[in-house]
Amino acid sequence: MPINILQRDDGSMTFGGDDPTVGFINETTEWVATSVDKVFFVATRPYRVKAISARPTVAGTDGSAVTATIRKAASGTAIASGTALHSGSIDLKGSANTVQDLALSATATDLDIADGDCIGIDFTGTLTSATGVVTVTLAPKYS
8 A cells, every 4th residue: 555755734744645635736727818817726625835836938018017916815705806825926028938936925824725715817917919827836734
């Protein structure tokens, strides 16, 4: 019987069996020129955000700033009114095919995703030709 070593959200380790729901998960969404704010994950258990990386595949060309923020929001709250999970923003006019690793929020509770919370992307500016992808890495929270 295989035994998995699992990292808890606080960094400590524990042993687990073959349950595929206990390890890190990656939630990914893409954006295209016509994208609008959207939710791409709804939690069915508590999680902790461990990393966020974005990669523009085509840089936006609008004359003004074109950015995105990854947010969490409770049920009944629009993603644009949610809590940012990172500092700064994703530069949608950044170099094509260059990864942007985002600095996670310094407020630990911002990174806690409760059962029923969602994670989404909030755009600012006009995307024009901007396309890309963002991945949020989550760790299940254990007691």
